[in-house]
Amino acid sequence: MDACVFDLDGVLVDSEPVWEEVRRAFVADHGGTWQPDTQSRLMGMNTSEWAAYLRELGVRMEPDEIARGVVAQMAARYRDEVPLMPGAVAAVRRLSDAGTLGLASSSPRQLIDVVLDAAGLTECFAATVSTEEVPRGKPAPDGYLEAARRLGVDPRGCVAVEDSSNGLRSAHAAGMRVIAVPHPRYPPAPDALALAWRVVPALDALTPESLTWVKSPD
Incomplete structure (x- = not known):
């Protein structure tokens, strides 16, 4: 090897439960609808990909704004505890x-x-x-x-x-x-x-x- x-x-x-909780709440708070397969689809996507996908779910923001908002919330959670x-x-x-x-x-x-x-x-x-x-x-x-x-x-x-x-x-x-x-x-x-x-x-x-x-x- x-x-x-x-x-x-x-x-x-x-972190997947944290990602799901943060992104699910973000979608709900910004006019989108979380789908049953959303979490499995998001796993593995890079930032630009999942931000664009959340916009497809109905989030009324541009993908770069979505990414900044979600990542800021994740960083805040990690500062409390990893x-x-x-x-x-x-x-x-x-x-x-x-x-x-x-x-x-x-x-x-x-x-x-x-x-x-x-x-x-x-x-x-x-x-x-x-x-x-x-x-x-x-x-x-x-x-x-x-x-x-x-x-x-x-x-x-x-x-x-x-x-x-x-x-x-x-x-x-x-x-x-x-x-x-x-x-x-x-x-x-x-x-x-x-x-x-x-x-x-x-x-x-x-x-x-x-x-x-x-x-x-x-």
């Missing part, structure tokens, strides 16, 4: 002691930096990517490919750690082997989960020994 690339939301941070997933800090530190780590997240850069700083994990990652910084969000592979480029490694020599359907599809499309850590409240679709090389119940199962035999194709 050349590197391990983590997702953030739903893997290291239990809801880290069980075992997140230990897993990152355990793997960073053994090899190179990257991060490819759909969160805005502002929130990535707030979370990693609050968790004391900033120095554990050799490269971090927000899908704001690439043309397309997940399920497109752009974020994972950019993470591999910044790390200076072949994506085929990387393992990705993901939880969502769009995240699993994104990492797989980038050519990475994907470890799925399904979120109990937002489990991935069966077809997306089938793309995983390995499925683990929690971050405690991630150890250097469990990843060392993965090699790039010849």
Whole structure:
């Protein structure tokens, strides 16, 4: 294995319930209508994509205004408390002691930096990517490919750690082997989960020994 690339939301941070609460309230407060499949559709979208989608739900604002409003509310919530997933800090530190780590997240850069700083994990990652910084969000592979480029490694020599359907599809499309850590409240679709090389119940199962035999194709 050349590197391990983590997702953030739903893997290291239990943020999906917070995102849903904040965006659902924002839509309701600004004249829109939340749909039954809205949360699953939003997972993995980059900022410009989900802001445009909320406008399609009837929010009477421009996408850049929507994005600023939602991200400001998320940052305020994180300043009160970052809801880290069980075992997140230990897993990152355990793997960073053994090899190179990257991060490819759909969160805005502002929130990535707030979370990693609050968790004391900033120095554990050799490269971090927000899908704001690439043309397309997940399920497109752009974020994972950019993470591999910044790390200076072949994506085929990387393992990705993901939880969502769009995240699993994104990492797989980038050519990475994907470890799925399904979120109990937002489990991935069966077809997306089938793309995983390995499925683990929690971050405690991630150890250097469990990843060392993965090699790039010849």
